[in-house]
Amino acid sequence: MKSGSNLEKILASGQFAVTAECGPPKGVSAKAIQRKGDLLKFHCDALNVTDNQTAIVRMSSLSGCVLLQQMGVEPVMQMVVRDRNRLAIQSDILGAVALGIRNVLCLSGDHQKFGNHPGAKGVYDIDSIQLIQTLKLMRDEKKFLSGEDISGEIPLFIGAAANPFADPFEFRAVRLAKKVKAGADFIQTQAIFDVPKFARWMEMVRDRGLDKKVHILAGVIPVKSVGMARYMKNNVSGLSVPKELVDRMADAKDAKEEGVNTCLEIIEQIKEIDGVHGVHIMAVAWEDIVPSIVDKAGLMPRPIV
Protein backbone atom coordinates (compact mmCIF):
# COMPACT_ATOMS: atom_id res chain seq x y z
CA MET A 1 0.00 0.00 0.00
CA LYS A 2 1.27 3.41 -0.91
CA SER A 3 -1.13 5.39 1.22
CA GLY A 4 -3.52 2.92 2.82
CA SER A 5 -6.44 5.10 1.76
CA ASN A 6 -9.87 3.61 1.36
CA LEU A 7 -9.82 4.47 -2.33
CA GLU A 8 -6.49 2.76 -2.83
CA LYS A 9 -7.65 -0.36 -0.96
CA ILE A 10 -10.84 -0.66 -2.98
CA LEU A 11 -9.02 -0.24 -6.27
CA ALA A 12 -6.24 -2.60 -5.21
CA SER A 13 -8.83 -5.23 -4.31
CA GLY A 14 -10.13 -5.08 -7.87
CA GLN A 15 -13.51 -3.67 -6.91
CA PHE A 16 -15.26 -0.99 -8.94
CA ALA A 17 -14.74 2.36 -7.17
CA VAL A 18 -17.16 5.26 -6.87
CA THR A 19 -16.01 8.82 -6.23
CA ALA A 20 -17.91 12.08 -6.47
CA GLU A 21 -17.16 15.72 -6.51
CA CYS A 22 -17.81 17.93 -3.52
CA GLY A 23 -17.36 21.61 -4.27
CA PRO A 24 -16.52 23.83 -1.29
CA PRO A 25 -18.59 26.96 -0.61
CA LYS A 26 -17.90 30.57 -1.59
CA GLY A 27 -17.86 31.35 2.07
CA VAL A 28 -16.95 30.08 5.50
CA SER A 29 -19.70 27.57 6.15
CA ALA A 30 -18.31 24.26 7.37
CA LYS A 31 -21.89 22.97 7.19
CA ALA A 32 -21.93 23.43 3.43
CA ILE A 33 -19.21 20.79 3.15
CA GLN A 34 -20.51 18.63 5.98
CA ARG A 35 -23.96 18.50 4.40
CA LYS A 36 -22.48 17.16 1.17
CA GLY A 37 -20.36 14.73 3.16
CA ASP A 38 -23.45 13.44 4.98
CA LEU A 39 -25.35 13.13 1.75
CA LEU A 40 -22.66 11.19 -0.10
CA LYS A 41 -20.75 9.24 2.53
CA PHE A 42 -22.51 5.90 2.17
CA HIS A 43 -22.59 6.02 -1.61
CA CYS A 44 -19.02 6.97 -2.44
CA ASP A 45 -15.59 5.63 -1.56
CA ALA A 46 -14.01 9.07 -1.52
CA LEU A 47 -15.04 12.62 -2.29
CA ASN A 48 -13.02 15.05 -4.39
CA VAL A 49 -12.80 18.52 -2.93
CA THR A 50 -12.18 20.93 -5.78
CA ASP A 51 -9.45 23.56 -5.68
CA ASN A 52 -10.75 26.98 -6.75
CA GLN A 53 -12.57 25.22 -9.56
CA THR A 54 -13.07 27.24 -12.75
CA ALA A 55 -10.71 29.76 -11.14
CA ILE A 56 -13.44 31.00 -8.81
CA VAL A 57 -12.33 31.61 -5.24
CA ARG A 58 -13.85 29.18 -2.77
CA MET A 59 -12.90 27.67 0.55
CA SER A 60 -9.55 25.92 0.10
CA SER A 61 -9.51 22.30 -0.90
CA LEU A 62 -7.36 21.35 2.07
CA SER A 63 -9.83 22.86 4.56
CA GLY A 64 -12.73 21.15 2.83
CA CYS A 65 -10.83 17.86 2.97
CA VAL A 66 -10.17 18.25 6.69
CA LEU A 67 -13.85 18.95 7.35
CA LEU A 68 -14.78 15.73 5.52
CA GLN A 69 -12.01 13.78 7.22
CA GLN A 70 -13.30 14.88 10.65
CA MET A 71 -16.66 13.31 9.89
CA GLY A 72 -15.11 10.06 8.70
CA VAL A 73 -15.52 10.73 4.98
CA GLU A 74 -12.44 10.12 2.88
CA PRO A 75 -11.42 13.10 0.76
CA VAL A 76 -9.42 13.42 -2.43
CA MET A 77 -7.60 16.73 -2.26
CA GLN A 78 -7.50 18.42 -5.65
CA MET A 79 -4.46 20.58 -6.18
CA VAL A 80 -3.86 22.96 -9.08
CA VAL A 81 -0.51 24.43 -10.14
CA ARG A 82 -2.21 27.64 -11.27
CA ASP A 83 -2.16 29.09 -7.76
CA ARG A 84 0.99 27.70 -6.16
CA ASN A 85 4.68 27.63 -6.82
CA ARG A 86 6.85 24.67 -5.84
CA LEU A 87 7.37 26.00 -2.31
CA ALA A 88 3.64 26.35 -1.61
CA ILE A 89 2.89 22.99 -3.23
CA GLN A 90 5.35 21.08 -1.09
CA SER A 91 4.40 22.82 2.13
CA ASP A 92 0.69 22.26 1.47
CA ILE A 93 1.43 18.58 0.90
CA LEU A 94 3.27 18.33 4.21
CA GLY A 95 0.31 19.97 5.94
CA ALA A 96 -2.21 17.79 4.15
CA VAL A 97 -0.38 14.61 5.13
CA ALA A 98 -0.10 15.82 8.73
CA LEU A 99 -3.87 16.36 8.72
CA GLY A 100 -4.50 12.84 7.45
CA ILE A 101 -5.14 13.46 3.76
CA ARG A 102 -4.07 10.48 1.70
CA ASN A 103 -5.44 11.05 -1.82
CA VAL A 104 -4.30 13.97 -3.96
CA LEU A 105 -5.42 14.75 -7.50
CA CYS A 106 -2.83 16.70 -9.52
CA LEU A 107 -4.23 19.27 -11.94
CA SER A 108 -3.06 22.26 -13.89
CA GLY A 109 -6.29 24.15 -13.09
CA ASP A 110 -8.70 26.12 -15.22
CA HIS A 111 -7.06 29.25 -16.57
CA GLN A 112 -7.56 32.31 -14.36
CA LYS A 113 -9.17 34.07 -17.30
CA PHE A 114 -12.34 32.00 -16.79
CA GLY A 115 -12.80 32.84 -13.13
CA ASN A 116 -13.87 35.73 -10.96
CA HIS A 117 -10.35 37.20 -10.77
CA PRO A 118 -9.36 37.35 -14.44
CA GLY A 119 -6.62 39.88 -13.62
CA ALA A 120 -4.82 37.36 -11.40
CA LYS A 121 -1.29 36.25 -12.14
CA GLY A 122 -1.16 32.56 -12.99
CA VAL A 123 1.71 30.82 -11.21
CA TYR A 124 2.39 27.74 -13.35
CA ASP A 125 5.84 27.26 -11.86
CA ILE A 126 5.57 23.55 -12.62
CA ASP A 127 2.96 21.76 -14.71
CA SER A 128 0.51 19.05 -13.71
CA ILE A 129 2.75 16.18 -14.85
CA GLN A 130 5.67 17.67 -12.93
CA LEU A 131 3.35 17.95 -9.91
CA ILE A 132 2.76 14.19 -10.09
CA GLN A 133 6.55 13.71 -10.22
CA THR A 134 6.97 16.01 -7.24
CA LEU A 135 4.53 14.04 -5.08
CA LYS A 136 6.11 10.75 -6.11
CA LEU A 137 9.53 12.10 -5.19
CA MET A 138 8.22 13.24 -1.82
CA ARG A 139 6.52 9.90 -1.18
CA ASP A 140 9.04 7.39 -2.56
CA GLU A 141 12.33 9.13 -1.91
CA LYS A 142 11.26 11.29 1.00
CA LYS A 143 12.90 14.25 -0.68
CA PHE A 144 11.94 17.78 -1.59
CA LEU A 145 12.54 19.04 -5.11
CA SER A 146 15.64 20.73 -3.74
CA GLY A 147 17.07 17.31 -2.95
CA GLU A 148 16.84 17.86 0.79
CA ASP A 149 15.36 15.15 3.00
CA ILE A 150 11.82 15.29 4.34
CA SER A 151 11.38 14.17 7.91
CA GLY A 152 8.54 11.67 8.06
CA GLU A 153 6.53 9.57 5.66
CA ILE A 154 4.42 10.97 2.83
CA PRO A 155 1.88 8.18 2.25
CA LEU A 156 -0.03 9.46 -0.77
CA PHE A 157 -2.26 7.90 -3.39
CA ILE A 158 -1.45 10.08 -6.38
CA GLY A 159 -4.16 10.95 -8.85
CA ALA A 160 -4.23 12.76 -12.14
CA ALA A 161 -6.79 13.84 -14.68
CA ALA A 162 -7.10 12.77 -18.30
CA ASN A 163 -9.22 14.23 -21.04
CA PRO A 164 -9.80 11.68 -23.82
CA PHE A 165 -11.75 14.29 -25.80
CA ALA A 166 -9.12 16.99 -26.22
CA ASP A 167 -6.88 17.30 -29.25
CA PRO A 168 -4.77 15.89 -30.72
CA PHE A 169 -6.79 12.73 -30.03
CA GLU A 170 -4.00 10.35 -31.06
CA PHE A 171 -1.71 11.94 -28.48
CA ARG A 172 -4.11 11.52 -25.56
CA ALA A 173 -2.97 8.01 -24.62
CA VAL A 174 0.66 9.15 -24.89
CA ARG A 175 -0.06 11.96 -22.46
CA LEU A 176 -1.67 9.47 -20.09
CA ALA A 177 1.47 7.33 -20.40
CA LYS A 178 3.51 10.34 -19.33
CA LYS A 179 1.30 10.81 -16.28
CA VAL A 180 1.69 7.14 -15.39
CA LYS A 181 5.44 7.36 -15.87
CA ALA A 182 5.47 10.46 -13.66
CA GLY A 183 3.83 8.43 -10.90
CA ALA A 184 0.05 8.59 -11.18
CA ASP A 185 -1.70 5.78 -9.29
CA PHE A 186 -5.22 6.65 -10.35
CA ILE A 187 -6.88 8.71 -13.06
CA GLN A 188 -10.18 10.55 -13.02
CA THR A 189 -11.24 11.41 -16.55
CA GLN A 190 -13.08 14.35 -18.00
CA ALA A 191 -16.83 13.77 -18.15
CA ILE A 192 -17.84 11.24 -20.76
CA PHE A 193 -20.86 11.78 -23.01
CA ASP A 194 -19.36 10.33 -26.16
CA VAL A 195 -18.87 6.71 -25.12
CA PRO A 196 -17.61 5.42 -28.50
CA LYS A 197 -14.80 8.00 -28.49
CA PHE A 198 -13.96 7.13 -24.89
CA ALA A 199 -13.87 3.44 -25.87
CA ARG A 200 -11.44 4.22 -28.70
CA TRP A 201 -9.22 6.07 -26.22
CA MET A 202 -9.36 3.14 -23.81
CA GLU A 203 -8.29 0.86 -26.63
CA MET A 204 -5.16 2.97 -27.15
CA VAL A 205 -4.65 2.98 -23.37
CA ARG A 206 -4.85 -0.83 -23.28
CA ASP A 207 -2.55 -1.13 -26.30
CA ARG A 208 0.10 0.63 -24.24
CA GLY A 209 -0.67 -1.57 -21.23
CA LEU A 210 -1.54 1.47 -19.16
CA ASP A 211 -4.73 -0.02 -17.73
CA LYS A 212 -2.52 -2.48 -15.84
CA LYS A 213 -0.41 0.31 -14.36
CA VAL A 214 -3.02 2.84 -13.31
CA HIS A 215 -6.60 2.74 -12.08
CA ILE A 216 -8.89 4.64 -14.43
CA LEU A 217 -12.08 6.14 -13.02
CA ALA A 218 -14.37 7.32 -15.77
CA GLY A 219 -15.91 10.74 -15.21
CA VAL A 220 -19.64 11.36 -15.66
CA ILE A 221 -21.86 14.40 -15.23
CA PRO A 222 -25.61 14.03 -14.67
CA VAL A 223 -27.19 16.73 -16.81
CA LYS A 224 -30.01 18.62 -15.15
CA SER A 225 -31.56 20.48 -18.08
CA VAL A 226 -31.40 20.94 -21.82
CA GLY A 227 -29.87 24.35 -21.17
CA MET A 228 -27.00 22.73 -19.31
CA ALA A 229 -26.51 20.19 -22.10
CA ARG A 230 -26.42 22.97 -24.69
CA TYR A 231 -24.08 25.05 -22.59
CA MET A 232 -21.65 22.17 -22.18
CA LYS A 233 -21.82 21.35 -25.88
CA ASN A 234 -21.14 24.91 -27.01
CA ASN A 235 -19.16 26.56 -24.24
CA VAL A 236 -17.11 24.08 -22.29
CA SER A 237 -13.83 23.42 -23.97
CA GLY A 238 -12.53 19.88 -23.82
CA LEU A 239 -15.99 18.30 -23.57
CA SER A 240 -17.53 16.24 -26.33
CA VAL A 241 -21.32 16.40 -26.01
CA PRO A 242 -23.13 14.64 -28.89
CA LYS A 243 -26.05 16.46 -30.51
CA GLU A 244 -28.26 13.42 -29.80
CA LEU A 245 -27.90 14.02 -26.07
CA VAL A 246 -29.02 17.64 -26.41
CA ASP A 247 -31.97 16.54 -28.59
CA ARG A 248 -32.90 13.85 -26.11
CA MET A 249 -32.90 16.33 -23.27
CA ALA A 250 -34.95 18.79 -25.34
CA ASP A 251 -37.55 16.18 -26.22
CA ALA A 252 -37.86 14.78 -22.71
CA LYS A 253 -40.99 15.41 -20.65
CA ASP A 254 -38.97 15.39 -17.47
CA ALA A 255 -35.50 16.71 -18.22
CA LYS A 256 -34.05 15.78 -14.83
CA GLU A 257 -35.25 12.20 -15.15
CA GLU A 258 -33.85 12.02 -18.66
CA GLY A 259 -30.54 13.41 -17.39
CA VAL A 260 -30.35 10.68 -14.77
CA ASN A 261 -31.28 8.00 -17.30
CA THR A 262 -28.62 9.18 -19.71
CA CYS A 263 -26.06 9.19 -16.96
CA LEU A 264 -27.04 5.65 -15.93
CA GLU A 265 -26.76 4.43 -19.51
CA ILE A 266 -23.29 5.92 -19.78
CA ILE A 267 -22.21 4.29 -16.51
CA GLU A 268 -23.62 0.98 -17.72
CA GLN A 269 -21.61 1.21 -20.93
CA ILE A 270 -18.34 2.33 -19.40
CA LYS A 271 -18.52 -0.43 -16.78
CA GLU A 272 -18.27 -2.87 -19.65
CA ILE A 273 -15.11 -1.31 -21.05
CA ASP A 274 -11.98 -3.23 -20.18
CA GLY A 275 -9.63 -1.29 -17.92
CA VAL A 276 -12.21 1.02 -16.34
CA HIS A 277 -11.91 0.55 -12.59
CA GLY A 278 -14.43 3.02 -11.30
CA VAL A 279 -16.65 5.98 -11.89
CA HIS A 280 -16.23 9.60 -10.82
CA ILE A 281 -19.52 11.51 -10.61
CA MET A 282 -19.29 15.26 -11.03
CA ALA A 283 -22.79 16.46 -10.21
CA VAL A 284 -22.01 20.14 -10.28
CA ALA A 285 -24.62 21.91 -8.11
CA TRP A 286 -26.72 18.72 -8.14
CA GLU A 287 -24.99 16.59 -5.52
CA ASP A 288 -28.41 15.51 -4.18
CA ILE A 289 -28.87 13.25 -7.17
CA VAL A 290 -25.66 11.26 -6.65
CA PRO A 291 -26.97 8.69 -4.12
CA SER A 292 -29.85 7.66 -6.37
CA ILE A 293 -27.53 7.40 -9.38
CA VAL A 294 -25.14 5.15 -7.46
CA ASP A 295 -28.14 3.11 -6.28
CA LYS A 296 -29.76 2.73 -9.67
CA ALA A 297 -26.41 1.95 -11.30
CA GLY A 298 -26.26 -1.13 -9.07
CA LEU A 299 -23.16 0.12 -7.29
CA MET A 300 -24.55 -0.26 -3.77
CA PRO A 301 -23.58 -1.25 -1.19
CA ARG A 302 -20.12 0.23 -1.24
CA PRO A 303 -17.44 -2.24 -0.22
CA ILE A 304 -15.87 -2.10 3.22
CA VAL A 305 -12.16 -2.83 3.00
Next chain:
Amino acid sequence: MITTEQKKFEEIEQMTKGYNRLLVLGCETCSAMSFAGGQRQVSELAVALRIARKTAAQEGEILEDAVARQCEPEFVDLLMDIVADCDAVLSLACGAGVQMLAERFPDKIILPGCNTMFLGVTEEFGVWSESCAGCGSCILDKTGGLCPIARCSKRLFNGPCGGSQNGKCEINPNVDCVWQLIYDRLKGLNQLEKLEEIFPIKDWSSSFHGGTRKIVREDLKL
Protein backbone atom coordinates in the same frame (compact mmCIF):
# COMPACT_ATOMS: atom_id res chain seq x y z
CA MET B 1 11.61 42.55 -31.89
CA ILE B 2 10.09 44.27 -28.87
CA THR B 3 6.52 45.14 -29.79
CA THR B 4 4.88 48.31 -28.57
CA GLU B 5 1.41 49.79 -28.79
CA GLN B 6 0.71 53.47 -28.52
CA LYS B 7 -1.36 54.37 -25.49
CA LYS B 8 -4.86 55.74 -26.04
CA PHE B 9 -4.80 59.40 -27.03
CA GLU B 10 -6.89 60.45 -24.00
CA GLU B 11 -4.35 58.88 -21.65
CA ILE B 12 -1.45 60.61 -23.44
CA GLU B 13 -3.30 63.91 -23.43
CA GLN B 14 -4.01 63.62 -19.71
CA MET B 15 -0.45 62.58 -18.91
CA THR B 16 1.17 65.42 -20.86
CA LYS B 17 -1.19 68.16 -19.72
CA GLY B 18 0.63 70.99 -18.03
CA TYR B 19 3.97 70.42 -19.70
CA ASN B 20 4.09 73.41 -22.01
CA ARG B 21 7.07 72.44 -24.10
CA LEU B 22 6.66 68.77 -24.79
CA LEU B 23 9.08 66.72 -26.85
CA VAL B 24 7.51 63.73 -28.60
CA LEU B 25 10.42 61.39 -29.11
CA GLY B 26 10.34 58.40 -31.43
CA CYS B 27 12.50 55.30 -31.60
CA GLU B 28 13.38 54.11 -35.07
CA THR B 29 13.97 50.44 -34.35
CA CYS B 30 11.41 48.17 -32.65
CA SER B 31 8.80 50.84 -31.95
CA ALA B 32 8.95 51.99 -35.57
CA MET B 33 8.54 48.37 -36.70
CA SER B 34 5.52 48.18 -34.40
CA PHE B 35 4.08 51.25 -36.17
CA ALA B 36 3.70 52.80 -32.73
CA GLY B 37 6.68 55.05 -32.18
CA GLY B 38 8.68 55.72 -35.35
CA GLN B 39 9.16 59.12 -36.98
CA ARG B 40 5.81 58.88 -38.71
CA GLN B 41 3.84 58.13 -35.53
CA VAL B 42 5.73 60.94 -33.79
CA SER B 43 4.50 63.41 -36.44
CA GLU B 44 0.94 62.12 -36.32
CA LEU B 45 0.80 62.23 -32.53
CA ALA B 46 2.38 65.70 -32.43
CA VAL B 47 -0.27 67.02 -34.83
CA ALA B 48 -3.06 65.47 -32.77
CA LEU B 49 -1.66 66.96 -29.56
CA ARG B 50 -1.32 70.39 -31.16
CA ILE B 51 -4.94 70.28 -32.33
CA ALA B 52 -6.15 69.11 -28.92
CA ARG B 53 -4.22 71.87 -27.17
CA LYS B 54 -5.48 74.50 -29.56
CA THR B 55 -9.06 73.34 -29.10
CA ALA B 56 -8.63 73.53 -25.35
CA ALA B 57 -6.93 76.93 -25.67
CA GLN B 58 -3.91 75.47 -23.99
CA GLU B 59 -0.48 77.10 -24.23
CA GLY B 60 2.69 75.37 -25.25
CA GLU B 61 4.66 73.89 -28.05
CA ILE B 62 5.02 70.31 -29.22
CA LEU B 63 8.53 69.42 -30.41
CA GLU B 64 9.34 66.32 -32.47
CA ASP B 65 12.39 64.14 -32.81
CA ALA B 66 13.43 60.51 -33.12
CA VAL B 67 16.60 58.51 -32.61
CA ALA B 68 17.76 55.18 -33.94
CA ARG B 69 17.52 53.46 -30.56
CA GLN B 70 16.48 54.97 -27.26
CA CYS B 71 17.99 51.99 -25.44
CA GLU B 72 21.56 53.00 -26.36
CA PRO B 73 23.28 55.84 -24.45
CA GLU B 74 25.23 57.09 -27.45
CA PHE B 75 22.02 57.80 -29.37
CA VAL B 76 20.23 59.24 -26.35
CA ASP B 77 23.11 61.58 -25.56
CA LEU B 78 22.70 63.20 -28.99
CA LEU B 79 19.41 64.60 -27.63
CA MET B 80 21.04 66.70 -24.90
CA ASP B 81 20.14 70.08 -26.44
CA ILE B 82 16.57 69.41 -27.48
CA VAL B 83 15.75 67.74 -24.16
CA ALA B 84 17.21 70.70 -22.28
CA ASP B 85 14.84 72.90 -24.28
CA CYS B 86 11.61 71.15 -23.19
CA ASP B 87 9.62 70.61 -19.98
CA ALA B 88 8.93 66.94 -20.52
CA VAL B 89 9.66 64.13 -22.97
CA LEU B 90 6.97 61.79 -24.21
CA SER B 91 8.91 58.72 -25.32
CA LEU B 92 7.38 56.44 -27.92
CA ALA B 93 9.99 53.75 -27.30
CA CYS B 94 9.57 50.58 -25.28
CA GLY B 95 9.93 50.68 -21.49
CA ALA B 96 13.69 50.18 -21.84
CA GLY B 97 13.99 53.33 -23.93
CA VAL B 98 11.86 55.32 -21.48
CA GLN B 99 14.13 54.25 -18.63
CA MET B 100 17.31 55.05 -20.53
CA LEU B 101 15.99 58.60 -20.98
CA ALA B 102 15.11 58.83 -17.29
CA GLU B 103 18.61 57.72 -16.40
CA ARG B 104 20.39 60.09 -18.81
CA PHE B 105 18.21 63.10 -18.00
CA PRO B 106 17.73 62.93 -14.22
CA ASP B 107 16.06 66.34 -13.89
CA LYS B 108 13.61 65.94 -16.75
CA ILE B 109 10.05 64.56 -16.68
CA ILE B 110 9.99 61.45 -18.89
CA LEU B 111 6.60 59.96 -19.85
CA PRO B 112 5.72 56.71 -21.65
CA GLY B 113 3.61 57.14 -24.79
CA CYS B 114 3.53 53.41 -25.52
CA ASN B 115 2.76 50.19 -23.72
CA THR B 116 5.51 47.64 -24.18
CA MET B 117 3.85 44.41 -25.20
CA PHE B 118 6.15 41.45 -25.83
CA LEU B 119 9.04 39.90 -27.71
CA GLY B 120 7.42 38.82 -30.88
CA VAL B 121 7.25 38.49 -34.62
CA THR B 122 5.29 40.10 -37.43
CA GLU B 123 2.75 37.49 -38.54
CA GLU B 124 1.48 39.64 -41.37
CA PHE B 125 1.17 43.36 -41.98
CA GLY B 126 -0.58 44.73 -38.88
CA VAL B 127 -0.45 41.51 -36.86
CA TRP B 128 2.21 40.72 -34.28
CA SER B 129 2.35 37.79 -31.92
CA GLU B 130 4.30 36.87 -28.84
CA SER B 131 6.95 34.24 -29.36
CA CYS B 132 9.66 34.57 -26.72
CA ALA B 133 9.44 34.98 -22.96
CA GLY B 134 13.10 35.87 -22.52
CA CYS B 135 13.45 33.15 -19.88
CA GLY B 136 17.22 33.04 -20.06
CA SER B 137 17.61 29.36 -20.96
CA CYS B 138 16.29 28.38 -24.34
CA ILE B 139 14.52 25.05 -24.79
CA LEU B 140 13.49 25.39 -28.43
CA ASP B 141 15.71 22.43 -29.43
CA LYS B 142 13.34 20.20 -27.47
CA THR B 143 10.05 21.65 -28.63
CA GLY B 144 10.36 21.73 -32.38
CA GLY B 145 11.40 25.37 -32.41
CA LEU B 146 8.14 26.59 -30.85
CA CYS B 147 8.07 28.00 -27.33
CA PRO B 148 5.51 26.73 -24.81
CA ILE B 149 6.76 29.17 -22.16
CA ALA B 150 5.83 32.17 -24.26
CA ARG B 151 2.93 30.66 -26.16
CA CYS B 152 1.09 28.20 -23.90
CA SER B 153 -1.42 30.02 -21.69
CA LYS B 154 -0.53 27.74 -18.80
CA ARG B 155 3.17 27.58 -19.64
CA LEU B 156 2.91 23.79 -19.74
CA PHE B 157 6.08 21.86 -20.43
CA ASN B 158 4.20 18.65 -21.05
CA GLY B 159 1.22 19.74 -23.08
CA PRO B 160 -1.20 19.90 -24.67
CA CYS B 161 -3.65 20.16 -21.79
CA GLY B 162 -7.28 19.07 -21.86
CA GLY B 163 -8.32 22.45 -23.20
CA SER B 164 -6.77 22.04 -26.63
CA GLN B 165 -9.53 21.83 -29.21
CA ASN B 166 -9.32 21.99 -33.00
CA GLY B 167 -5.84 23.42 -32.72
CA LYS B 168 -6.95 26.32 -30.56
CA CYS B 169 -6.37 27.27 -26.93
CA GLU B 170 -9.35 27.15 -24.59
CA ILE B 171 -8.76 30.70 -23.43
CA ASN B 172 -9.39 32.21 -26.84
CA PRO B 173 -10.50 30.68 -30.14
CA ASN B 174 -8.14 33.08 -31.94
CA VAL B 175 -5.10 31.76 -30.12
CA ASP B 176 -3.33 28.71 -31.52
CA CYS B 177 -2.59 25.89 -29.12
CA VAL B 178 1.19 25.91 -29.31
CA TRP B 179 1.32 22.30 -28.15
CA GLN B 180 -0.80 21.28 -31.14
CA LEU B 181 1.67 23.17 -33.33
CA ILE B 182 4.60 21.48 -31.59
CA TYR B 183 2.92 18.11 -32.07
CA ASP B 184 2.29 18.75 -35.76
CA ARG B 185 5.81 20.00 -36.36
CA LEU B 186 7.51 17.13 -34.56
CA LYS B 187 5.26 14.69 -36.41
CA GLY B 188 6.35 16.25 -39.69
CA LEU B 189 9.98 16.01 -38.61
CA ASN B 190 9.49 12.41 -37.53
CA GLN B 191 10.48 13.30 -33.97
CA LEU B 192 7.25 12.58 -32.08
CA GLU B 193 9.19 10.41 -29.65
CA LYS B 194 10.48 13.65 -28.14
CA LEU B 195 7.02 14.18 -26.67
CA GLU B 196 7.10 10.83 -24.85
CA GLU B 197 9.76 12.13 -22.49
CA ILE B 198 8.71 14.07 -19.41
CA PHE B 199 10.06 17.58 -19.62
CA PRO B 200 11.92 18.29 -16.38
CA ILE B 201 10.99 21.05 -13.93
CA LYS B 202 12.44 24.35 -15.07
CA ASP B 203 14.98 26.39 -13.16
CA TRP B 204 13.43 29.84 -13.35
CA SER B 205 16.41 31.56 -11.76
CA SER B 206 17.73 32.52 -15.20
CA SER B 207 14.46 34.36 -15.82
CA PHE B 208 13.02 37.33 -14.00
CA HIS B 209 12.37 35.14 -10.97
CA GLY B 210 16.07 35.15 -10.17
CA GLY B 211 15.89 38.91 -9.65
CA THR B 212 16.58 41.72 -12.13
CA ARG B 213 18.98 40.49 -14.75
CA LYS B 214 22.16 41.94 -16.14
CA ILE B 215 24.61 40.70 -18.73
CA VAL B 216 28.26 41.58 -18.18
CA ARG B 217 30.73 40.67 -20.94
CA GLU B 218 34.21 41.40 -19.66
CA ASP B 219 35.65 40.63 -23.10
CA LEU B 220 33.71 43.52 -24.61
CA LYS B 221 34.29 46.12 -21.93
CA LEU B 222 36.54 49.04 -22.92
